[in-house]
Amino acid sequence: MRVLQSFLGRAPAQQAARLVMRDGSAPPCLSRAAVDLIQDHLRKGVVHYLAQSGWRQDRFLRGERVATGRLWERTAPAELGLTFSGHSLEFLLWLMTTRARDAKPAWRAEHGQLTVGDRFLFFLALHCLRHSDEGKTLARQGAMHQDGLIRLAFADLIPQPQATANWAPWTTGVGACILEALQCTLTERWLEIERAKERASDLKALLALGQAQDAVLGSLFETLTTIGRWDLARFLLHTLAELLEGAPKANRWLGEVDLNSMRLAARTDAQRAALVLVRRGSTLQQWDAQARTVGYFDEGYAAAQLWKSDWEAADGAQIAQQASAILREIEPLAP
């Protein structure tokens, strides 16, 4: 229960890190009372967690129109229900009964069988444990590698660009509503990852992170374009706006990595990998250009209007200008 409380943000994260993956022995089963208690914690805790960010007055797409209001005003509360399957319970049991150093789980969830609730619990667990060794162990589990949201939020923990990110649970129904509520969390996470690059010293790790970020952003952009939900990438506009404030130089993203001793090809690869978010920002600008060509009677008018408004609110033109200045520094053939 104490671990679950930490995952749900109602107790310090260190508490969970101290308790999970310590004991190798599993209890034969849980009592009905224990299961009821877990259910109760999930039922109330997840709602509380999402309400903390979902209370903001915001604007997101609902079909062909823009819905304004708090999360539960944009979508009827009855449609916001989450289901947790037996996998959630197995996952929690596994966390408590495996040893971090063993990391050979009996728990192995099949992707098709996971509910959005299960996936969100995995997200919460990883978010809580991300700074600890236990978080790194958890991130190694296969169930995490294909989940779009987890790959997006923890690209620094899951350098697996080969695996295809599954976006379906997070871009439709209640999953998309969760993604809306997590926009601030995702901004904070991406800022955390990008700012950690200022202290980077391991070139290999920096390249792997760049590849992971590039892969997840590529698949996210492709999915959002296909389903016409550019608004779900708003957190990237906010991340870039904050990151590029004060017109930083490109070397800020390269920490202490020594580029001078490298060949030009390797140097450019390293710089491009470190600045993958800034490079990928050009897609957001393309969306703005595309949005400006959508007329009132065209399909996707609401999505286009909303993105134009998001772009202007975040001063997208300034972001694009600063991003372009930084990229000119690293591209040897840039004009």
Place this chain on the structure above:
Amino acid sequence: MSRAYRIRVQESLRRVITAEDHVSTQLELLELLPPEQMAGLLADELERRGFQKEGGKLTRKDKDVIIEIDPANANVTVRAQSSTEVEVKGERAAILNRDVGRDQNQKTEESARAELRKDLNKKVDNKKADLENEVTKKLQGSLADVRKELDQVINRVTAEALKKKAAQMGRITELSEDKASGSLTIVLEV
């Protein structure tokens, strides 16, 4: 009293070392015409500038720097490479002792020879690193000119594409072009 004596082992190493460095980018061409027509205009302009067709790509070699452009996707690779034959020689002393037996002395001599070979390989590696630095510097030195030429290529291709586009839209009544400033004025009768 031991009967020690000193020997000298000599080795030489001859090797061809190669160094290569490159940078790649993509030309930013405006989509004024369908991609295949833009690719055609790009290929024409490059051929006019001395690039030669090799497979689907156009390449030109200036001394040790090769520029390779794929007109289909406008990818540009500028590559510098150099290779040279190096010969390094060295010698090393070893102390042998008649009292320890022939096998032991042979081992000592082989060990000295192995050490010497290791030193020579290190020297070759250093020479390779020097050559790589030289190639990287050569590449960096050539980039300003390449960049300038690519800008000119983009301007020419854009101008040609604009002329074609204008011709598709109506009858061109006036066309003035200042190649120095890159400005192009087209007056159309639609």
